[in-house]
Amino acid sequence: MGCRIRAVAAGAAALTAATLPCAPPSAAAPSGWRAAPAGAHARPYFYLEGAPGSVLTDRLALTNRGRQARTFTVSGSSGSGAGAWIATAARTVRVPARTRAEVPFTVTVPAGAAPGDHPAALRVRDQRGAERAVRVHLRVSGPMLAALTVENVSVADRGGAAVIRYDLVNRGNTTLDPRVVVRADGLLGGELHRPAHAASGDLPPGQRITRTENWADPPALDSVDVAVTATAAGGAHGTARARYTAVPWGAVGWAAAGGGAAVGGWFLRRRRRAGADDSPVQEGDPVRELTTGVTA
Template sequence: MPSRTRSVVPGAVLAAVALLSPSGAYAAPAPDGGRWTAAPASGGGARPSAQDRPYFYLEGAPGAVLEDRLALTNPGGSAVTFRLHGGPSRSGGWIATAGKEVRVPPRTRADVPFTVTVPRDVAPGDHPAALVAEGGGRTAAVPVHLRVTGPALAALSVEEVSVERRGSAAVIRYVLVNRGNTTLTPRLAVDADGLFGPALHRAARPLAVTLPPGRRVPLTEPWPDPPALDPVDVRLTVTAAGGARGTAEAAFTPVPWGAAAVPPAGLLAGAALWRVRRRRRAAGPRPGERRTEPETGTHTAPEAAARAGARS
């Protein structure tokens, strides 16, 4: 559980580094094999545990200076020198530790004070950062959830929607953009309508993504059974807490209409020609048109004699 905001300090960084626990206090092997750990410090000088804070949470107005402590625990048998800095976002530059390097003796925990100086011209909302510790060939980053007080704006948009055929299936591509100043956990609903009615309906569900302010995230949505011939309009609707809502559409034509229309058009043309010829044969010869009968193998005797004389 994140703790409440620590006190706002008007002055500079606290200079002292408290070395806690005498030598031998942590002689038992640590659960992670004896490697050092970095975590938010617990209250009363107690050793941090799994029940303590998983990250820092600080809140203040623009211009405020916020303080907290980072616990570096070295359960090993040799000292470790740590290099500390904020990162990786712009707000990570607002973090200043009591020392850029801290040496922690073996089987010892050091609580390192640090401050976060909030710029006076920064916009209200969430500004995520991290406090990074490097030492002994390893790096650990402890998240810092910083909220600058002021009017909160929850806003997002859905952009660059497209549908791509993948064999008999398809995939929907899109980009989510956090346009507000609060961190969002979006929910997605998908609908598709074609000439023959609805082709897809997926109710809103949470997405496994968190959007800090200003973040752009490309995502995909599988569609295993798109229509084979029916052209559809695909609509994505994304919502989040605080009234954030964004929607966008994209057209999807499974088979080009020109190619799909050639066989039916040929059949229709052939059927029309067959009907015209049949009607002409049934109506008889037109005026002035000589009608020729096909010769057959059976004739009457006069007709046969007349034909024989004509041929001779």
């Protein structure tokens, strides 16, 4: 079957639909459909930028590789924030079998919008309840500030190993992709040095995430200073520390048990000796006489 182009009316807006060539079942996604930014070049997400008061436009592509028509519901991400700024040309879209439809949408930036990144998403749901979210990276023009803090560092034992827990907080107005260095230095030398590695995906402004690092071989006996340092583009930098004291509780328990046994034995010997000294004198036992300062 060749490709053909046709227009599908949807309210006051026109949705462009292109019929796809027949494809073997293996070429289809498990659910049989896909939602992604439209265009000749594949984009993992939408990126839009504009000043407060501007109106930005783009198109969402809905691809139905199944053998039956599908009906989709399209909307901006729920809740407050930039998701409420999104308006789609049609809220409900019917896409025939083996067809791709493009849905225009607009982002109206409020006149009083704060500069910086305002993450949002386009949410797509089919008639069976399957859902996709296509990210929208929206940047409002103005002064940009990259700021990052590390908070609530702690270390906990876990069955012979240890777990380092910490929070990363985006204190600026730009989306960050933090990289983290974890280091532990003890009184007996360096215990852990984990080089810079990605801590998460995108960290939007004002968001907090909690991360953990497994420490397979912590020291058995030492006092360790654990430092977590995070960096990101734009000069964002933060460091926080925690003190971890490693004590071999098994050895301490044996030592305590041995000390208790020694003390108990000492008291037992004292009691036996005292009992022997206080025993009554039996008849026929030799009696010692004590003469104190007696003169004839």
